[in-house]
Amino acid sequence: MAGGKLTPRQKMINMMYLVLTALLALNVSAEILNAFKTVNGSISSSNKMLEDKTDKVRALLLKEKDTDPEKVTELLKVADDVKAKSVDVTKYIETLEAGLNKAEGDADLEVGTRLLAEGKDGEKLRTTLEAFKTDVTKLMTTYPLPTAIPVNTDPPKGEAGGEKMSWQMAYFHMVPKIAALTILNKFKNDVKNTESMCMDRLAKEAVTVDVKLDQFKPLISAKSSYILVGDKYEAEIGVGAFSSAIDPVITVNGQPLKVEPGTGMGKYTAQAGSAGSPVLKVKVGLKGRIDKDHPDGMRFYDEDLKYTVGVPASAAVMLDKMNVVYIGVENPLTISSGAGDEKTSVSATGGGITLSKAAPGKYIAKATTPDMKAHINVAVKDGKATDFPIRVKRIPDPIPTLGGKLRGGNAQPGTIKAQTGIVPVLDNFDFEARFAVESYDMVFVSKGEIFRSSTSGPLFSSQMQTFLSRAKPKDVIYLEEIKVRGPDGSPRKIGQIVFTIQ
Numbered sequence: 001m002a003g004g005k006l007t008p009r010q011k012m013i014n015m016m017y018l019v020l021t022a023l024l025a026l027n028v029s030a031e032i033l034n035a036f037k038t039v040n041g042s043i044s045s046s047n048k049m050l051e052d053k054t055d056k057v058r059a060l061l062l063k064e065k066d067t068d069p070e071k072v073t074e075l076l077k078v079a080d081d082v083k084a085k086s087v088d089v090t091k092y093i094e095t096l097e098a099g100l101n102k103a104e105g106d107a108d109l110e111v112g113t114r115l116l117a118e119g120k121d122g123e124k125l126r127t128t129l130e131a132f133k134t135d136v137t138k139l140m141t142t143y144p145l146p147t148a149i150p151v152n153t154d155p156p157k158g159e160a161g162g163e164k165m166s167w168q169m170a171y172f173h174m175v176p177k178i179a180a181l182t183i184l185n186k187f188k189n190d191v192k193n194t195e196s197m198c199m200d201r202l203a204k205e206a207v208t209v210d211v212k213l214d215q216f217k218p219l220i221s222a223k224s225s226y227i228l229v230g231d232k233y234e235a236e237i238g239v240g241a242f243s244s245a246i247d248p249v250i251t252v253n254g255q256p257l258k259v260e261p262g263t264g265m266g267k268y269t270a271q272a273g274s275a276g277s278p279v280l281k282v283k284v285g286l287k288g289r290i291d292k293d294h295p296d297g298m299r300f301y302d303e304d305l306k307y308t309v310g311v312p313a314s315a316a317v318m319l320d321k322m323n324v325v326y327i328g329v330e331n332p333l334t335i336s337s338g339a340g341d342e343k344t345s346v347s348a349t350g351g352g353i354t355l356s357k358a359a360p361g362k363y364i365a366k367a368t369t370p371d372m373k374a375h376i377n378v379a380v381k382d383g384k385a386t387d388f389p390i391r392v393k394r395i396p397d398p399i400p401t402l403g404g405k406l407r408g409g410n411a412q413p414g415t416i417k418a419q420t421g422i423v424p425v426l427d428n429f430d431f432e433a434r435f436a437v438e439s440y441d442m443v444f445v446s447k448g449e450i451f452r453s454s455t456s457g458p459l460f461s462s463q464m465q466t467f468l469s470r471a472k473p474k475d476v477i478y479l480e481e482i483k484v485r486g487p488d489g490s491p492r493k494i495g496q497i498v499f500t501i502q
Helices: 008-027 030-066 069-101 110-117 120-139 167-172 177-206 413-417 462-469
Strands: 215-222 235-242 249-252 255-257 279-287 298-306 316-319 331-336 344-349 354-359 362-366 371-380 385-393 399-402 409-411 422-425 436-446 449-456 476-485 491-494 497-501
Touching: 030 069, 030 177, 069 110, 069 120, 069 177, 110 120, 110 167, 110 177, 120 167, 120 177, 167 177, 331 344, 331 371, 344 354, 399 476, 399 497, 409 413, 413 462, 413 497, 422 436, 422 476, 436 462, 449 462
Parallel strands: 409 497
Antiparallel strands: 215 235, 249 255, 249 279, 279 298, 316 331, 331 362, 344 371, 354 362, 371 385, 399 422, 436 449, 436 476, 476 491, 476 497
């Protein structure tokens, strides 16, 4: 360090550096060096345990190959690629350890600085670890790890002379040789730990779930839960076996059913709205092995559940959609007397109601006039007739919109210009009912000037489109005097829409 053509001042600085280095080496106590040796030995033991675990998991994968050769072969390919990356990085770190071990004495402060902090090997180590992390992430794209890869190449927090330290300087500058070896061993541990995490993840894709049947319950399946006098009642009775470790996924008619943990069972309830024989579509899903036919591991089993809804001995009228009859649309009704469809006759009074039979017990009601005191009469042959009050109402007024979505308020010029006309929308209405736009006015207010245009039908006229093309921020557009005609044939005037251009 003091050789070459140096100024007397530089030679003095170099000499002082050597003296300081020697003093620092003397000040590294034996206790500190022994502590590093202990930590380094523990990391080495951990590395050996990780290697043994990885080998055992790979052996477990090989055992599954007979069960699903195609899937396991794919998993083993990924596992071998990850291992190859791990071995390459580990061998490179071991060459760095060999370079450090050429120096005598664990307290040597210069060898780590020379080889790793100031030399090229420190930067190469950082880029090698980064490349390993990137490569493993790509290899595990199909089988993402549950946690982040434990390889961190961010520079540790620290400053030297008021400046941020580089990664290699922060780790290896002026540290004893045994400390530098311990840090390198720690990076080997990160790499082997990453390999172990990958093997665990891949093994979960291949290993068959060990299902222990520890819950038992009688199963009863009846052909019908509703029979008449003289009929036979038939049921299949057996035992069902369940695993409390697995909770299935259950849906009824596409809606998820809550499963009680540990029971494998869910409870379905529904209100019977009308007489008949409903059929429920039941689907039960169980988690199994992931393969090409089941990429998420789920197996589903389908079954239809049938039951019968009866009525009391007296007559009953149930409106299938609403509690009123609406003018201009078909209103489905379920009507039953308990005596059988062939012995039941139905009639209506008020509201201009007419009834047509769609199926046994099923009717369609149409009405023409609002009436809050209409009736449907259900008569049973050789029995008593019963009147049921029915309200007859007009369909509610629709809400005017642009394009079925815009209902007024602030709007961008481009949004307004992209629209073509008015669309009436019925909110929260159970029937398919459409309203036709017959006419409306547009009032365009721009810089204090007012322009008006009228049109027939739902679409903007050419003059209205001209107004919209001129729309600037703070302009206001009114759509008013909107007249529509509904399914009942009567004309109506509905509300207005107001837009402020932003």
